Amino acid sequence: MQIKESATVYDAIIVGSGAGGGMSTKVLADAGLNVAVVEAGPFFDPKDPKQQTQLKWPYESPRRGAGTTRVFGEWDMAYGGWEIEGQPYTHKDGTKFDWYRSQMLGGRTNHWGRISLRFGPKDFKHKDVDGLGDNWPIGYEDVKPYYDRLDKLIGVFGTNEGLPNDPDGFFLPPPKPRLHELFYIKGARKSKMPVIPSRMSMLTKKINNERGVCFYCGQCGRSCQVYADFSSGSCLIFPAQKSRGQVDLYVNSMVREVTTNEEGKATGVSYINREDRKEYKLRGKVVILAASACSSARILLNSKSKQHPNGLGNSSDLVGKYLHDSTGASRAGFIPGLMNRKLSYNEDGVGGMHVYTPWWLDNKNLDFPRGYHIEVWGGIGMPNYGFGFNPNEFNKFFGLPTGGYGEGLRADVKKYYGSVIGFGGRGEAVARKDNYCEIDPTTVDKFGIPVLRFHYKWSDFERNQAKHMQATFEELIHNMGGEVLGDTPTKEQDYGLLAPGKIIHEVGTTRMGDDPKTSVTNKFQQLHDADNVFVTDAGPFVSQADKNCTWTILALSMRASEYIVEQLKQQNI
Incomplete structure (x- = not known):
């Protein structure tokens, strides 16, 4: 050839x-x-x-944004x-x-x-x-x-916090927390967990003539x-x-x-x-x-x-x-205090979380050696298919009168939309030669x-870390007066630890x-x-x-x- x-x-x-x-x-x-x-x-x-x-707009897609060839949605x-x-x-x-x-x-x-x-x-x-x-x-x-x-x-964007292993930098002004994030801050404080503004590479201020400033469409x-x-x-x-x-x-x-x-x-x-x-x-x-x-x-x-x-x-x-x-596990909860939201305003913000929790504990006192941070999601952004609210989930876990069709379903969606808050733990795995x-x-x-x-x-280090994530997520949801969605993942389920590669942070080869x-x-x-x-x-x-x-x-x-x-x-x- x-x-x-x-x-x-x-x-x-x-x-x-x-x-x-x-x-x-x-x-x-x-x-x-x-x-x-x-x-x-x-x-x-x-x-x-x-x-x-x-x-x-979702209606511009025959699938309302649901993914086919793009796994994260159309x-x-x-x-x-x-x-x-x-x-x-x-x-x-x-x-x-x-x-x-x-x-x-x-x-x-x-x-x-x-x-x-x-x-x-x-x-x-x-x-x-x-x-x-x-x-x-x-x-x-x-x-x-x-x-x-x-x-x-x-x-x-972000703020200087003086945390020794989460170094400060040169930050643009961060966006303000949204309502679900204010609930999260209040819940985290009950457990003495730090919550600080996210550090994300989106321009909240002009830095040169080639790039515009974020207009908070939430679609990064x-x-x-x-x-x-x-x-x-x-x-x-x-x-x-x-x-x-x-x-x-x-x-x-x-x-x-x-x-x-x-x-x-x-x-x-x-x-x-x-x-x-x-x-x-x-x-x-x-x-x-x-x-x-x-x-x-x-x-x-x-x-x-x-x-x-x-x-x-x-x-x-x-x-x-x-x-x-990176390790990854997640959980979501229904927060009654977030029900009956007014939907007449834009709460999109940036495309992601406005606040997060960096690792806050000493691993010497735990049964896993490396830490994790907590990412937060929720709010009332524009819905597509899979937008975080499923009437059947509420009916299954709480016996709430949701579902059906027509005006009844429309009323239920408006009532509960924005009342779910979710967490993602992203942690460190120990590098091992026999993973290759x-x-x-x-x-x-x-x-x-x-x-x-x-x-x-995965080793027991990563499984124990995921177990700790799940316990933390449940504690946070209860602190917010909420109800955890779904059953606690078991040991046989690796405590909800996602398969390696799912977090898309592969390194070390x-x-x-x-x-x-x-x-x-x-x-x-x-x-x-x-x-x-x-x-x-x-x-x-x-x-x-x-x-x-x-x-x-x-x-x-x-x-x-x-x-x-x-x-x-x-x-x-």
Whole structure:
């Protein structure tokens, strides 16, 4: 088969256009470099009327917003999901891992919750705290300058609280709590739990001329047409295209492998064009993998050569190992005090929570080693199918006279709409070597690329953490004078602990470290085995923390990308 090779030699080829890839694109283009961005999905711009779903009415959809190909609903702006036709993945030893992929320019940053939390000092050195896992080769002081610059570059609202492991930053004004959140604050205070304004990357104040300000439609998951929320395409890649460097986009391009020379150094990438199904090659001085932790691991493991028989960067046999996702469990309650809401005003707010609870306890007194934070949902936003109120649920649990049709049903919905409040716990799992992804020896996708096979098991640490979440959620609901919906998940149900991969915070497959025998990249996310290959997604994370990972992906990508610029200037790579 003839493979067409590009004549251009780029300064850098960046695989993936999400948080890590977008930041690498911005830093390198601002430095005047010529870069190629290779994205598996199509071009996307939320400002394009043909692509936007923001400010669409439910009646404009024949399904009233219910999802078909988009797992989070038809109005959600994420192409892809846990299952994509023609792109399977498999499992080993009966374990389960749900692998979410969003293939489009900007990747998962088009629909994420935009919860933008810094990791704290303990999060980088947790082995020193509880003896489990490993410390990062860097500390908070190494990342803080990049967090600071990130806050100012992208914009994040919040307040400085002085919490030692939930570091403060440079915050825009936060939105005020809504009614259900005021109930939550009152309930949490009864249990002496902290509640602080959320820290989310949506602009509540003007920061530049390219981006608008949030107008509180509550639809950030649809990606914002005025660029008021953070998405990688609108806030990093589009500005990079206007900078000193050259940015060439290769969309609908599935990367097969990183190509290497006789010295074992990278020469570029090979990819399959989704439209004509032909294979092409790009050439570059540096290759940056930012396709997501699992996708980047897959590319490395498929990049076999005489110099790298075990896969590129895999002399330690650790590519794909130490995979871990955030833990997640949820619960909802009916709050009588929130019944009979007036529906004549807009309570949408931003697309997500206005307040949250950071981890507040000492794990030394508990039967699990790592903490979790609590996310809150509720209110009277625009209903679609599955909008959080099911008359049959109230009838089942409380014997309330709901249901039927016509004016009776309409009256019931108005009576109870907005009276449900829900919680999501998002916690830290301990990274373990025997949770991993590898190449399935017998299965390929529709492009002929070998697929991943997953092996993943929760431990009692994570199950006990979920048990604690459930007890906390029930206590909060009772504090608010409410009734818990549903039965308490049992031990046999893992206390409601969601399957790994469901929280979409997977990290750790190309972990960083000082020793090439026990890590894949160094502290600048540079492969030990090939010094002109870098990984700027969440793969190099040594541990996850009880925070969402995106803000740390962005900060570390900025750090690694500036290191790449410096190394190119010095002709070290």
